[in-house]
Amino acid sequence: MSATPQAARPSAPAFRGRIGRDARSGHYAVPNRYRLHLTTACADGLRIAVAHSLLGLADVCPVTFLPAVPDRADGGHAVLRPLYDAGAHRYAGAALAPVLSDDWSGRVVSTHAPDITRDLAGRFGGCRTDLYPRGAESEIEAVERMCAEGVEDAAQRAGAPGTGPGERARALETLRTSLNALDRRLDGRTHMLRDQITAADVELWVTLVQLDTVHRHHLDATTVEHLAGRTALWSYARRLTARPAFGRHLDLDAISRRHQARCEGLEAAGAAVQILDWAAHTAADATAVRTADTR
Template sequence: MTVFAPPADLAAYGPYGPGRLHTSPEWNRPIYPFQGRVGTDQFPAASGRYHLYAAHLCPWAQRATIVRTLAGLEHVVGLSYVDDVRDGRGWAFRERRGPDPVNGFAFLEQAYEATEPGYAGHISVPVLWDRVAGRIVSNHYPDITLDLATRFARWSDSPERLYPSELRARIDARNDEIFHQVNRGVSLVGQARTQEAYDDLRHRVVAALERLDAHLAGHRYLIGEQLTETDVRLWVTLARFDLGYNPANRISERPLSGYPHLWAYARDLYQRPAFRDTTDFTTFGHRPPEDNPDVKRIDVAPGTADWDEPHHRGPA
């Protein structure tokens, strides 16, 4: 019997966050506390053993779904999506995105409860689930993509090497830069509570985009001429920039298309099935920040662009 959660009900349950995302002072664990790794004695690599719970809305989850496809793991690691709308009960399985094919859960909270009875922390995606142990392996999104990129190679015929040993130091350094300056940076702009903080934070993001645009004028990818996991990490923020982050947080007077090399790079990646087939632009709108008379923000309208326009960056 197929099980679906009832519709989201903000009136009854409120928005997701208080008591979960914003945990109580007594919560002294990481916000992503399940940090098992595939390839250990507890979670050995195996085809068909693991399942990925994701959300189209979430950039951290899309990173995992893109890497799953790039690594050729469609028949090795399962995938299902939660609904795009949350109330105070957290992520749920509803008809639009389909049921939970592994456990028949109505709410993703049930996966957390099955792993740790009484769990009271953040309910996040992506989640990597172990079918054999009947528990969460990890909800620590940086590790999930690295494990998908490296731990299942024996079952994959994909030529992609997204986290090769000889490039890991460079990839790790770039990942740290991308996370702080772009992935996290775009959200921090919206959270600014003073004019000084807003101006500083948005200019940091714009400067990072300009540096990336200049770098990509002479390189096809972020790490030389090879597609790596770092490109995936940057791309999910670029894909959401014009429809979500920029109009919501008022970051840049220029849309993504105003950074010509960055825009061509973003199209280059989007026109590959791993990126295109995991993308639903209809989910990328974000609510604008609350009005704050102490912060005067620039005017930014949602942008639309032709992601299928030729990118002229060489063969796929």
């Protein structure tokens, strides 16, 4: 298993092993062999946690929840360090979450969130929820790209320190255009694709959570007002938040603390305008899931 130091390629996953169909893959699908290490305060961890719940894998692949704010000076989690060290000799990067680990070997299998979600669904998903229905893969990937590039990246560029007026204007235009397109697609629809929850819904819901709880703080009031007017999008977000598989993993306080600990963006007038009252729409059993945060 090879590893890529985070310092050398910060955008690359440190480990990218896959769960295969049989023993020849090295990591083959066996119930209770693998474990997830997640913080739902980060977008990737929240996506995996929601998918894990939708798939009903609590008795197949256990989850260890981590603090919202890592406890090591390098930005990593001390509890994950032995897994990283076992997975790559003299690994120099930070021990970051999310992690899919192999309890048999005590090593990291993967830190690549999209692969982790796809392997959980494809190797252990059964028939409870089909997150990747046959024939929908390209549509799901298109939604993932729009969320990543058109919303997340654009919002980050718009609020990054040192961004010039022209670049900021282009980023804001990309953000508005992307959300307008998503809003039109959801008008009169319950889900993004077909008539069922898919991985596209998990992706978009987490993107909207991040937009309102993190990126909003760095957008001007006019932009936030425009985004709040995408009524189909936010009605959709409310509906999904009320579902236990989504809302029970939403820890607004943890997201806020992680944002405050890591944020280098510019504060803007949009910070005072909350688009959605997430707590009011969270399912009644939201307290069932708690992170291991120590305040």
